[in-house]
Amino acid sequence: MTIEKANITDHEILTEITKKSKAYWGYSAEQILQWDKNLTITQEYIKDNYVFKLLSEDLTIGYYSYFIEEKQNVILDNLFVRPEYIGKGFGKYLMDDFLNRIRESKFEKITLDSEPNAEAFYSKVGFVKVGEFETSIKNRFMPIMEMKLKENTK
Structure with missing residues (x-):
């Protein structure tokens, strides 16, 4: 297995992994369709952010992406794995x-x-969970989480 920087041509497979992985949690096809814009990885997104994919031979198993919010802060924007690989350490x-x-x-x-x-x-x-916000689904809350990397960070 290797992890390498994604190419802009990977946008379709990364989008497929994102949508299938999200659906793994029991969301309906209609809900996934409502989230289509948020679950679509575009060529521009790959070009503008840090996107890395996990490969096993020629199969893309999953990926993660992040961007820099401020000079010292990073946002982990995505981390998705194909549903058949969830819970197996990938x-x-x-x-x-x-x-x-x-x-x-x-x-x-x-x-x-x-x-x-x-x-x-x-x-x-x-x-660590530091907050939450309600999503488009009533009574569904997204946890806001953070990890401090330096002891002196407040």
């Missing part, structure tokens, strides 16, 4: 690569908006 493999990449830099904090069903995964790897 998300952790991607997360470890992401954290190693970020820890080697000057960043102080990582923030993310978690899929509610993935909150336990992010907590397990060291993120």
